[in-house]
Amino acid sequence: MVCAGCQTAHVNSSLTATTRFSGNNADAQLNFWHELATRHLTSNDEALHGLLLYADGRDDANTYDKRVATLKSRGLLPASFSEPADDAIRRGDLAVAIVNLLEIKGGWVMHVFGAMPRYACRELVYADIYPPSSPQQTFSGAEFVGVIGKLDDYQQPVVADATAR
């Protein structure tokens, strides 16, 4: 029962399964983001697709395995990452990818041991990219979109301010 309780939730129908949401054109990308914002959970597949869209403006990997391989090859995901595609993304796993993407060095623990879910999560909370969180929590679709918005603010504060003004 304890093991079952610790399992992360499953997402039944991932948005990335349909071309309407998984393409690289503007329509598919915007459909993906704004449909995701209505979902109760964000799957690993959706989160990694979103991360690639955010980082590159496109996602040429057609499958979850290719997305994982792409992110691992770029050092954004740890080599040990092996979560199923339809599991809800854990905040800690996503935090590792984000601190690597943003080149956040963190405190001494991250300097010594590298990005780990627990400390990557805490670092993002400190940087106001995450809300106060534990690494085991998941994200709803709207929360994931909100965090990606915060990435934008963090990485391009001036651009955000300039466009806002």
Next chain:
Amino acid sequence: MRSTLIYRHFCALGLICMASVCASSALASNAAATSASPAAASQPGSGTPMRIDVVSVTGLVQIRTGDDQPWVSAMPHMVLSEGAELRTGPHSSITCVIPPDQTFTLDRLGTVRVQDAVRNGNKVKTDLIMKYGRTHYDIEGAGLEHQATITSPSSTLAVRGTDVVLCDQVPFTPYSISYTGRASFTYGHSTINVGSKHGSYSKANGGTDGSAGTGLSETVVDPRYAASLTASDAALLATEVARGAVISYNPVSGIQTVSGGRPSYDSELPGTIPGTLDFVLRWTGNANLNLEVGVDPGDPLTNILNGFQKVEFLYPGYGLQNSPSGGHIPYDDIGGPLGGEEIAYWPGSHPSGLYGIGVQFITGLPTSYTFNVYENGQPVEMFYFATLDGFTQLVKSTQQTRPIGPGQFAGSLVAIPDQQLLDLIIPDDPAGNPNPGINPPGASSAALMPAVRALAIGARTVRQQPATITPAARPPK
């Protein structure tokens, strides 16, 4: 007359509150069933519908004119009307103008619906419903009576003749910002005023008792947040980002850090300096150098005779990035393969006196550094020791370039305002006045020297003119 005015304000406030409640109700209905048609909740007010002009689009932005209409890519010069809905992707924004005096911008990952945009005589009513995201709303407020609101699922911002921002995006607390004027921010069951008439930047988080409470809760000002940057800092950092630098924040030193990118070239530098007095350190090697500026206020000549006394000190970080007289260092450049650039500047008036500009080698490989000082946009002579005719003596130059290595420190003295007596008696640096600076790869420094010399001569000519150079006369940034 006074009572009439008060009555009009009271009525307007009442209308705003009613509009807020109505809009909140409409949005609550939408939030409860997002698939339900928002058009059913839309009840445009009586009056003449106003046109909405798309003036700027960045990144992925789509619009639709109604719920049953397809999304289409937004383009500048498109004309929209009531009921239009906008949505943006990452790194994107769209700016619309509702003539004559309203402008709103929806930036990254948001969606907004223009619920009402009507004009009835001298009254203009505008309601924006923002499902999530961040919207900047600016009303000039001259001549017309505005009744404008931005409504999100958990908050409402009533706007009237102000320049405001509303951000509402889970899982974060909504907040509102007023750049000028006062807006009414409703969150939960409480309504607070944000900003004040003719006031400046003010931010209120939802759930606080206003700007004071928000300011107290944010006792550590993190300059990473865009709105906490001054316009000058924002422009400087935008320049760094445009050159490929990565912006970060060092919580230990408490200052924004810049890594990567490159230093300004000689030709670019005069156009990027932000202040009335600017001290610039540039370097080209893979090293981390830090700029230091000391101030000895008073008469420069007297201070030279008495010896330099450091009364104020500027350093990138550790609380030393601001000085009592207004000096400021906006960021700490920690360098990169192409070098870096740091700047200290006074945005307004600056004290007369003797200034010291220094460079401290922090980490990395030996490199060459370049100092520049500008007062009111014009280069100023720096005084330092160099070998001339086999002797080490004091020389001057408007641009100093020297090597520096690990553990070393170097500095120069600068008289503000420039002292012609010193300029006359102290010889030019044998390496040139100005020294060779930093130029694009492939550009011959010898070929560029005439232009640099001409600039320096022009600057000296300008300084000899009796007319005062005002900040307004500075070259455009």
